[in-house]
Amino acid sequence: MKSLLDKCCEKCTHGPQTPCRDFIKCRKTGPICHDDEACRQKRQNALSDIHLTKGSEKKNILICAGTGCTSSGSRKLVEVLQEELQKHGLTDKIKITITGCHGFCEQGPLMIVEPDKTFYVRVQDSDVAEIVEQNLVGGQVVERLLYKDPNTGEPAETYESVPFYAKQQRLVLHNCGHINPEDVAEYIANDGYAGFVKALLDMTPEEVIEDVKKSGLRGRGGAGFPTGMKWSFVRQATGDKKYVVCNADEGDPGAFMDRSVLEGDPHAVLEGMLICGYAVGADEGYIYVRAEYPLAIERLKIAIAQAEQYGILGDNIFNTGFNFHIKIKAGAGAFVCGEETALLTSIEGNRGMPRVRPPFPAQKGLWGKPTNLNNVETYANVPYILRHGGDNYAKLGTEKSKGTKIFALTGKVNNTGLVEVPMGMTMRDIIFTIGGGIQGGKKYKAVQIGGPSGGCIPEENLDLPVDYDSLTAAGAMMGSGGLVVMDETTCMVDVARFFLTFTQSESCGKCTPCREGTKRMLEILTRICDGEGNMEDLDTLERLGRVVKNTALCGLGQTCPNPILSTLRYFKDEYIAHIRDKRCPAGVCPNLLVYKIDQEKCKGCTKCAKNCPAGAITGEKKEPHTIDTEKCIKCGACLQGCKFNAIYKA
Amino acid sequence: MSYVSLTINGVMVTVPKGTTVLNAAREAGVFIPTFCHDPNIPRFGACRICVVEIPGMRNLPASCVTEATEGMEVYTESPAVVEARKTILELLLANHPQDCLTCEKNGDCRLQDYAFRYSVKEAGFKGESKDYPLDDTNPYIIRDANKCILCGRCVRTCNAIPDRSVIDFGYRGFNTKIVTAMDTPLGESDCVYCGRCVTVCPVGALAWKPLAGKGRTWEMARQDVTCTFCDSGCVFEVLSKDGKNVGVIPKASGNGRPLCLKGRLGLELKYLDDPPPPYLKKDGEFAQVSWAEALGLEDILAKLDNKG
Amino acid sequence: MASCKCEQNLESQYQELQKVFDKYRTVQGALIPLLQEAQEIFGYLPGDVMKKISREIGVPFSKTFGVATFYSQFHLKPRGRNIIRLCQGTACHVRGAAKVFEAVSNDLGVDRNETTEDRRYTLETVACLGACGLAPVMMVNDDTHGRLTPDKAIAEIKKYD
């Protein structure tokens, strides 16, 4: 019995062809069908290898191999660590586990020593020998590699004491970064598939749906539709064939929570889909994954293959007569395919142009059959709900938004990464406590939530408890949960233009308001950023925004004016400054900047005059220089070159 | 059959269950503009000119794809609806040549009619507009992609005959365009010049080349004729100006009525005072051919000749 | 990834395509995966290949062309040996991705979606690679590079031949 999931002896008959009802339970507490102490011991040994207890001889080194840490060099760390362990003859005692993302990619590559929870950040190849000698051999933590609070300089020995993690409640991300996503045994040892087994063996499909309804879970893909209700529609729809589809198209720029779940804990998504399949009466599932996520696709393929190998996916699962198969479809690069009808038509092999609803996918979805479509994070919540019961889940969160939500915290914030918090936490807590505040001590301006379909939250709304309804009321939207923090150096007109550039280039072109309207809104915003706008443009933007929102066919068009409408609502003065004063208050829009030389600081070294490609700078040697703003082409060459910081933009 | 009752602009209407709001309005004699809707081809809901206001519904739904339900209240010309229609028309015109004076479709164009009705005088937005070359390399159909409003009717009607399916949507977003395979001119595609697409185009993006410059639509008298070359019995219109028959065009590609080039050519020969010479594609190039060859009658004529 | 495949192995490329057809014979909705696999084989989607795919699975050629031009992953023209995808997503944008793009574009002498004359690089942009924590970010072929500065980006790119 090499793995927890292998046969203990010849008496075990479980396999895909001859499934055993008690397989999952048996591997953790068995054997069940026969009585043999040796077999029991084998199981317990395998389990204790996975769950090391404090003070144990054995150690488990977790190395993050998520996309972030991989690009910071974590693969190389694995090799070096292997060599070092060999050198010290530690290979038996110390296991290396390659994990998915911990969510703190900025500090990567991350390395964790279990069971002590020692948390090393920004580990380089050259640090490995020291970790092995000092920590693994000598039992002393390598202090210089610990995370240090950027404000106090205080080191944190374990990940639990890092403020970034301390305030989080990692329910969906529970396994991410802590188990090997390429080994189903580790998932099962951590309560994996227990929720599915409970649903399949002890509950009727209706009871499962009832439990999900009770949990209050709402879709994490954007709109927040109650998941249990969606499932019951699919259950009630008539049809000989039904499908379960997972939306893993995560196209929202600035969001990567689905990616991390897929890379770090793929079985949680498979388990959620299995439970859903059982509940709605489907026997086939598709996962539509964005093409830009090769690692997620790889991990999913491995997970599906392992689940099939142990009879968790396939026909007659656990001898119950329930069949379920999962296929992967790779997207081909179109943001609009995250929209449910576009996604389904794309799976069918068409251009991803949304269809009018009704009929909703629950009635007529994939190939015209009733189809349940949910987001990755939504499915990943389901195993927890089944294990702990809908009532318990519903204790978390606010009145109408239950459970936790994963946010991708990025932008001008100190700690960027994935954070999972209970619904209802204030934005201030997320950004200032978990996120550690604004980079470089700058002033907070706003946070953009919900990506291109969302809006911004200014200072005055920072104490808003974050949930679906409060965000909508504030003119923003939960969306997928991307949080981009912006400071005083971010221009809000530029931000609106940025999002419109995105939606304009991703519009499918089917309906008039979105195809033509996004183009015109973008043109107007570009004119304003270039200093060529006029005051009527603001009314036109509002009218266009209103009409596009009201008449577009799908969610992309219906929400794409939000970034404009919300920045107009909270930051109209910035628009007016661009139009009336031809000035960009944040100093971002290049056409509105003038480069100036601080006459006090300038030493007259003449470097800038030589650097300037337009010959706009003049002055006597050793005398303060000046810039002719008419000639200046705003390339910034002078500013970069000045040793005395005498040049500034205004 | 069960029925539902709803009010349209305050007037009660009763229609069979399953009727769209658009059809209910038409039943009640209430006008709603449409571009992409065509009762004979699959629904699409793309142009959004047909939006109406229905209290309780999110946004302004498109009436052509919204089912009328019991007790529904519909407003077809509320301020929000009028603002939306005007804006949509302005958006379309901002990306459309201002070419009505010389356009073949002048007088029979929906874009023109609706702009008039909602008094949209000009584009209203300045900016980039499309600039594609005119496709008039074949003897039958002129395509002007710059006038196309992407209603998709041509695509849907061409694709209704599976082994034609010559055109489809191509590219994406603002660059969306109706294309043949590899975006070649129509003359280089597998098009059979049946003209189904031309009959459904609501604007001047598709026009009959043989009729170009032969007269304005209001100068023409029209007479329906039925093709008898095959069982389909397609209906055509013979157009005449000043008492002279100048052209034959298909009237509509009804359900199960494929339309074809041969039928139209045959009718041209039969009805026109001065039929233009027929062309067929040979080795990829269009060549003028005899009427007998165009109509596939060479064998029969040869036999008739032999019999003397 | 797309590496240079010259005229000589056109025949073997078509043989490979044939194998792919066999794999998808019974698959529903095969058009997009077929185009993806064909692009892997040929490096881009030549018209003849799209035509062959259309015939093989009984989809109108016009539709295949419509699908291929809809998705940004598909390319109708040959591309470079190394594909650079610079993220211009939100997180990268606020951390200066535009400057990185400008520098790389100037250095290579190509604009967005263009290929250098020696076919060494194709420069593309993408909206978020899902590695925002390391913004600004780019992918070269299948490798992700983060915490870029204009100089660092250029230096990394030079490592790909």
Ligand SMILES: Cc1cc2nc3c(=O)[nH]c(=O)nc-3n(C[C@H](O)[C@H](O)[C@H](O)COP(=O)(O)O)c2cc1C
């Ligand atoms: C333009 C657009 C893009 C979307 N992108 C995504 C996406 O990337 N992932 C996702 O789960 N949902 C996305 N959605 C929402 C889906 O349409 C759908 O509501 C969701 O997947 C349903 O799952 P849920 O109920 O679990 O949230 C998008 C919607 C729109 C209109």
Ligand code: SF4
């Ligand atoms: S709203 Fe935009 S993306 Fe949606 S159908 Fe219309 S054009 Fe396509």
Ligand code: SF4
């Ligand atoms: S480089 Fe700086 S110090 Fe030197 S002349 Fe220019 S502004 Fe003055």
Ligand code: SF4
């Ligand atoms: S298509 Fe209609 S609106 Fe356009 S130029 Fe012709 S007549 Fe005028």
Ligand code: SF4
């Ligand atoms: S003429 Fe007929 S075959 Fe040709 S594009 Fe139009 S509808 Fe299709």
Ligand code: SF4
């Ligand atoms: S050519 Fe005519 S029918 Fe076809 S999409 Fe354009 S406007 Fe509609």
Ligand code: SF4
């Ligand atoms: S037009 Fe063609 S298809 Fe129609 S009746 Fe005449 S011969 Fe038949």
Ligand code: FES
């Ligand atoms: S990839 Fe390592 S923490 Fe995210």
Ligand code: FES
């Ligand atoms: S006519 Fe209704 S959407 Fe076009």
Ligand code: FES
């Ligand atoms: S925005 Fe660049 S990786 Fe997400």
